[in-house]
Amino acid sequence: MPGRKAPEETRREQIVSAAYEVALRxxxxxxxxxxxxxxxxxxxxxxxxxxxxxxxxxxxxxxxxLATTAMLHVSQDVAxxxxxxxxxxxxxxxxxxxxxxxxxxxxxxxxxxxxGVRQGVxxxxxxxxxxxxxxxxxxxxxxxxxxAPPNGTDVTPDxxxxxAVSLVSGYxxxxxIDPGHFDTGAYLAAAQSLIERLAPAPA
Amino acid sequence: MPGRKAPEETRREQIVSAAYEVALRxxxxxxxxxxxxxxxxxxxxxxxxxxxxxxxxxxxxxxxxLATTAMLHVSQDVAxxxxxxxxxxxxxxxxxxxxxxxxxxxxxxxxxxxxGVRQGVxxxxxxxxxxxxxxxxxxxxxxxxxxAPPNGTDVTPDxxxxxAVSLVSGYxxxxxIDPGHFDTGAYLAAAQSLIERLAPAPA
DNA sequence: TCGCGTATTGACCAATCGGACAATGAATGA
DNA sequence: TCATTCATTGTCCGATTGGTCAATACGCGA
Numbered sequence: 001m002p003g004r005k006a007p008e009e010t011r012r013e014q015i016v017s018a019a020y021e022v023a024l025r026x027x028x029x030x031x032x033x034x035x036x037x038x039x040x041x042x043x044x045x046x047x048x049x050x051x052x053x054x055x056x057x058x059x060x061x062x063x064x065x066l067a068t069t070a071m072l073h074v075s076q077d078v079a080x081x082x083x084x085x086x087x088x089x090x091x092x093x094x095x096x097x098x099x100x101x102x103x104x105x106x107x108x109x110x111x112x113x114x115x116g117v118r119q120g121v122x123x124x125x126x127x128x129x130x131x132x133x134x135x136x137x138x139x140x141x142x143x144x145x146x147x148a149p150p151n152g153t154d155v156t157p158d159x160x161x162x163x164a165v166s167l168v169s170g171y172x173x174x175x176x177i178d179p180g181h182f183d184t185g186a187y188l189a190a191a192q193s194l195i196e197r198l199a200p201a202p203a
Numbered sequence: 204m205p206g207r208k209a210p211e212e213t214r215r216e217q218i219v220s221a222a223y224e225v226a227l228r229x230x231x232x233x234x235x236x237x238x239x240x241x242x243x244x245x246x247x248x249x250x251x252x253x254x255x256x257x258x259x260x261x262x263x264x265x266x267x268x269l270a271t272t273a274m275l276h277v278s279q280d281v282a283x284x285x286x287x288x289x290x291x292x293x294x295x296x297x298x299x300x301x302x303x304x305x306x307x308x309x310x311x312x313x314x315x316x317x318x319g320v321r322q323g324v325x326x327x328x329x330x331x332x333x334x335x336x337x338x339x340x341x342x343x344x345x346x347x348x349x350x351a352p353p354n355g356t357d358v359t360p361d362x363x364x365x366x367a368v369s370l371v372s373g374y375x376x377x378x379x380i381d382p383g384h385f386d387t388g389a390y391l392a393a394a395q396s397l398i399e400r401l402a403p404a405p406a
Numbered sequence: 407t408c409g410c411g412t413a414t415t416g417a418c419c420a421a422t423c424g425g426a427c428a429a430t431g432a433a434t435g436a
Numbered sequence: 437t438c439a440t441t442c443a444t445t446g447t448c449c450g451a452t453t454g455g456t457c458a459a460t461a462c463g464c465g466a
Contacts, residue, residue: 011413029232032454033454034453042415043415044416044454045416045455046415048456049413053455054453054455107321110313111314113376113380115230118230126380127380130377130381154392155396155397156389158389159393162389163373166372166377167369169369169372169377170366170370170371170373173333174337177326178326183362186361186365187365190358190365191362193358197400198396235424237424246446247424248425248444248445248446248447249444251424251426255425257424
């Protein structure tokens with residue numbers, strides 16, 4: 001039953017969505033022209049029609065993965081917290097919660113990350129996404145660290161932001177592989193305590 | 204040229220080594236009966252002879268990956284440092300250095316990690332390896348944290364060890380994907396500073 | 407109403423995969 | 437010395453993959 005049906009740009013999005021669903025269940029390896037076509041209820045020839053090469057579909061899928069995984073959204077509730085370190089701690093909690101609720105996206109992120117280590121294009125895009133994610137934390141970090149560090153040690157906002165990202169991704173690595181055993185509460189408490197200690201006395 | 208040549212157990216090891224070399228270059232996907240056979244200069248039929256299923260070869264390869272990646276070896280030099288937090292900091296530096304020198308193993312670790320999220324057997328083995336790695340840090344953490352936490356906050360040794368693991372793996376995630384841009388020195392300094400702040404006054 | 411362009415299909419192809427298996431040659435014990 | 441054992445090879449097979457392409461059905465402008 002060929003013919004025109006959906007507006008052009010929607011088709012691509014529909015296909016990527018199908019690919020995303022497949023990838024969430026079976027990983028990048030499971031994303032095949034035919035599995036995606038089946039999920040989208042299209043012929044696999046059509047997938048090739050819109051994405052000339054499979055790599056282009058995988059590339060388009062990366063966009064969605066990064067958008068849903070490596071994007072930091074500071075909620076209103078968090079933004080209202082006056083004490084900066086506490087705000088950072090709340091943001092950390094929010095991210096860990098998000099990871100706990102839906103770990104599937106993070107797995108895809110790591111799969112792409114492994115790909116990116118060898119693929120120049122993928123690497124740059126993931127690097128940029130990580131940098132954006134870090135930058136969001138850096139804004140908070142700058143408010144937390146006055147020009148003169150409290151204890152004489154030099155903790156730059158940049159480095160603090162990187163540590164925050166490590167705390168998030170490291171949590172995923174450890175907790176997702178062994179959800180029953182890992183003590184999320186204690187982890188979060190320790191992380192927040194470390195951050196709290198870094199700040200000058202609360203206003 | 205069939206016939207007997209190498210003692211039985213050596214063959215398996217030789218094959219796994221070949222598989223490891225292949226995997227370091229091309230990832231798990233690149234590990235194929237034929238590529239491994241070529242690297243080991245054997246026929247691919249022989250690989251099947253020793254590992255009845257390809258999964259068993261992949262499983263055996265995981266052992267090597269975990270042994271070379273998620274294994275914490277406390278060197279003599281580090282062990283000699285008297286001040287506990289400083290010792291932990293040195294250990295952190297050692298691990299980051301190790302990752303910088305050879306990042307390839309870590310990529311394989313993450314590939315297996317992504318596999319493990321869905322494969323029960325793989326998951327348990329990676330989880331156990333991570334637990335061992337954490338335990339090594341926990342020993343140090345316990346020496347650092349007296350029964351009564353210094354600042355009233357409850358940072359358990361377990362949680363501190365988990366944070367240390369996060370700092371290592373998080374470093375890999377961020378630095379390996381963008382080696383030129385990431386400031387390793389500042390990161391290490393910040394991490395060490397955070398740890399230092401946690402300890403009671405140095406003896 | 408009739409082409410025209412194009413979105414869509416399904417059949418087809420070569421390559422590659424994991425795995426099965428008969429054939430073979432070397433070492434070993436009697 | 438010879439038969440037995442088994443490590444080793446290469447061929448073969450079915451399944452799956454990414455990709456090509458002719459055929460086709462549908463919407464739209466004339």
